Amino acid sequence: MARVTVETVEHVAKLASLSLTSEEKETFARQLDEILTYAESIQALPTDDVEPMSHARTSEIFRPDVPHQSLPRDAAVAAAPDAADGLFRVPKIL
Amino acid sequence: MSALYDLGAAEIAEKVTRGELKAMDVARAHLDRIDSVDGKVGAFLSVFAERALEQARTVDADVAAGRPVGRLAGVPVAVKDVLDIEGLPTTCGSRILEGYRPPFTATAVRRLESAGAVILGKTNMDEFAMGSSTENSGYKKTRNPWDLERVPGGSSGGSAAAVAARLAPIALGTDTGGSIRQPAALCGILGLKPTYGRVSRYGLVAFASSLDQVGPLARNTRDAALVLSLLCGKDPHDATSADEDVPDFVGAVGRGVDGLRVGVPWSFLEKGVQPAVLEAYRTALLTLEKAGASLVEISLPHFPHAIATYYIVATAEASSNLARFDGVRYGLRAREAGELRAMYGETRDAGFGPEVKRRIILGTFVLSSGYHDAYYVKAQKVRTLIRADFEKAFTHCDVVATPTTTAPAFRVGEKANDPLQMYLEDIFTVPANLAGVPGLSVPCGFASGLPVGLQLLGRPFDEATLLRTAAALEDATDHHRQTAAL
Numbered sequence A: 001m002a003r004v005t006v007e008t009v010e011h012v013a014k015l016a017s018l019s020l021t022s023e024e025k026e027t028f029a030r031q032l033d034e035i036l037t038y039a040e041s042i043q044a045l046p047t048d049d050v051e052p053m054s055h056a057r058t059s060e061i062f063r064p065d066v067p068h069q070s071l072p073r074d075a076a077v078a079a080a081p082d083a084a085d086g087l088f089r090v091p092k093i094l
Numbered sequence B: 001m002s003a004l005y006d007l008g009a010a011e012i013a014e015k016v017t018r019g020e021l022k023a024m025d026v027a028r029a030h031l032d033r034i035d036s037v038d039g040k041v042g043a044f045l046s047v048f049a050e051r052a053l054e055q056a057r058t059v060d061a062d063v064a065a066g067r068p069v070g071r072l073a074g075v076p077v078a079v080k081d082v083l084d085i086e087g088l089p090t091t092c093g094s095r096i097l098e099g100y101r102p103p104f105t106a107t108a109v110r111r112l113e114s115a116g117a118v119i120l121g122k123t124n125m126d127e128f129a130m131g132s133s134t135e136n137s138g139y140k141k142t143r144n145p146w147d148l149e150r151v152p153g154g155s156s157g158g159s160a161a162a163v164a165a166r167l168a169p170i171a172l173g174t175d176t177g178g179s180i181r182q183p184a185a186l187c188g189i190l191g192l193k194p195t196y197g198r199v200s201r202y203g204l205v206a207f208a209s210s211l212d213q214v215g216p217l218a219r220n221t222r223d224a225a226l227v228l229s230l231l232c233g234k235d236p237h238d239a240t241s242a243d244e245d246v247p248d249f250v251g252a253v254g255r256g257v258d259g260l261r262v263g264v265p266w267s268f269l270e271k272g273v274q275p276a277v278l279e280a281y282r283t284a285l286l287t288l289e290k291a292g293a294s295l296v297e298i299s300l301p302h303f304p305h306a307i308a309t310y311y312i313v314a315t316a317e318a319s320s321n322l323a324r325f326d327g328v329r330y331g332l333r334a335r336e337a338g339e340l341r342a343m344y345g346e347t348r349d350a351g352f353g354p355e356v357k358r359r360i361i362l363g364t365f366v367l368s369s370g371y372h373d374a375y376y377v378k379a380q381k382v383r384t385l386i387r388a389d390f391e392k393a394f395t396h397c398d399v400v401a402t403p404t405t406t407a408p409a410f411r412v413g414e415k416a417n418d419p420l421q422m423y424l425e426d427i428f429t430v431p432a433n434l435a436g437v438p439g440l441s442v443p444c445g446f447a448s449g450l451p452v453g454l455q456l457l458g459r460p461f462d463e464a465t466l467l468r469t470a471a472a473l474e475d476a477t478d479h480h481r482q483t484a485a486l
Helices: A006-015 A022-044 A073-077 B009-017 B023-041 B049-064 B107-114 B157-164 B181-187 B221-231 B275-290 B303-324 B340-351 B354-367 B372-393 B419-424 B430-435 B463-476
Strands: B044-047 B076-080 B118-123 B170-175 B190-193 B213-218 B261-264 B294-297 B399-403 B439-447 B450-458
Touching (some): A006 B354, A022 B354, A022 B419, B009 B049, B023 B044, B023 B049, B023 B118, B076 B157, B107 B118, B107 B221, B118 B157, B157 B170, B157 B181, B170 B190, B170 B221, B181 B190, B181 B450, B190 B221, B190 B463, B213 B221, B221 B463, B261 B275, B275 B294, B275 B399, B275 B439, B275 B450, B303 B354, B303 B419, B372 B430, B450 B463
Parallel strands (some): B076 B118, B076 B170, B261 B399
Antiparallel strands (some): B044 B118, B170 B213, B190 B213, B399 B450
16 A cells, blocks of 8 residues: 655645644655555455444435524635635735 | 532533532632642643633533533533634644644534533644554653653543543543544543544544544543433534434443443454453453353454554545645745645644655555555455454344453653554554444453553444443442542
8 A cells, every 4th residue: 555755745735735844755655655545444344335434423414505694704804814805815825 | 529520521511500519619629720730730721711711601601591501511512623613723742733723623522512511622643643651642642640750652642641640530531443432441541432423523633534533531431431421413514423313322231241241352362462461451350250241252363453553544545635734724834845746845844743745655555556456455355354253243232341452551752763562552442443333441450550441442333332331340440549649
C-alpha cells in the first residue's frame, strides 16, 4: 500500500490549504506512514458483499419547505476578521 | 460531605425548589471553589461569574415568588468549550477561534438553561476535540484531580476534571470516539455518550458529523439520568436529531438488574489490558451477577479493526468540516498574506495545532484521488461489520461490558509524541461511535490509587438500560463516592 513521503504530505497539504514548515512535513510523513501501516490491517478483511456505512441514521429526513428567518446579516458578519457593508472582505483573488 | 460543592445536581435542584437552599449560595460556593482549586487543575478556559450569579438570582426570585422552576433549578453546570453560548467566547481549544463569540446558543445548553441551570463557564479540551489527554489544547493543560502529574483524559478533559474536582456537579461534554467516556473513567466519574441522534448538535462545532454526540458527565447515575432527560429530543435545527420517545431515565435508575444479560467479550480483552484494570473489571462483573444479572460470553470479531476504521472515517470527516476555518468568517486571519490562497494556508498553519494538522492531512489523504476506495470506502465497509457485531451481540445480551480504557490515567507528556499510541487509547470506546449505539462509563474501582471505569454499551436508544446497570453497580459499591483530595 501507500508509502507516505514528504512529497505526499506536500501534495495533500496543498489540497487542504495548509501551509506547513519543512519540519512539519517530515514529522507528518513519518507519523502518517506509521498510522497508515497500522490501518492496513483492515485491507485483509473480505468486504466484497458489504455495503459501506456513511451514517448511523440512514433514513431520509424531510422537513416542510417553508421560508423562515435566517441569521440576520449583521450577526453573520459580526465575527469576521474583516467585513464592510455587511460583506466579508477578503484579500485579492487574482 | 458538608460543603455545597459536594452536593449532586438532583439534590441541589430539590433543595432549591423547596426553598431550603439558595441558588445564589450554591453558585457562589462553586465559583469560590473554582477560584481556590482551578489554578491547580486547569479545568476552565473561561468563567462567567457575573452571568452565573445573575442566573442564580433569577432562580431564587422565581422560588421566592412561587413561580414554577425547572428540574435543574440552581444547578451549576460546566460546558465544554465546543458548545456555543450566544455572545460568550467559544474557542474549541484552538487559537484559530480565539476571541470568537457565536451569534447563537447550542440547543443542549439552551435546554439546560431553560430548566434552571446556572452556567459556570467553559471547559478546556483537546483542540477541536481531537485527542485523548486534553494536552492538545491551544491554551493550557488540564490536570487529573487524582494526580496532578497525570492527564484527565480527553477530549472532554476539562469537563471531567471539573466534575471530579467538585468545581461543578455536572458538565456537558462531547464524544466522537470516547471523548466523554474515557476522561470520565480517568477522573473517576460517570460519563454518558447517548445514541447517535438522541441529542441535538445545533451549536456544537463539528468534528466528525457521523460520530459526534453531546452528553452529560456527573458524579452519580441519577444526576446523569436527570441531565439526559432534559437533553434529549427532536430539534428542528439538527436534521439528525431523532424523533424518538424519551423514557423516564431517572425512574430507570432504581429498577435493578434482575434478569439482565451482560455480554462479556473476553476474546477482545485478552491482550493489552493492565492486570489491575482487568481485576476491577472482573470484580464489577461479579457485583452485577450478585445483583441478579447473568454474564454471557459474546464475540465481537471486528472490534480489533475499530481503531483503524475510526481514524480513517473521523479524519476524513474532520478534514471536510475544518475547511470552514479559513480566516474569512470568524476567528484568526494571517494578516501579512497578500493573496487569498496564501491567506487560507497561512491562517490555517498559524491557527491549528499539530494534532489538528495531522488529522486534516490524514483525512485529506484517505479521501484523495487514488486512495479514496482503498481507505475511506474500505473503512466504511468495516464500519458496517462493526455495527453487525453489535446487532448480533444484542441478540444474546442486553448490555455489553468492557473496561473503558486499558489502563488508568497516564502521565502528562507520556504519549504526547506518539500519535498512534494516543489513538490506541480509544480502543474500547470507538466502536460505539461507529455503530451509533449509546455508551456509558461508570467508576468500578482503582488501580494504584487511580480511578478505573467500566464501560457499558447498549442498543440504540436504550440508554435507560445502561443507567440502571450503572446504578446497580453504584448501589453495591462506593467507588463513585470517592473524591480526589485537592
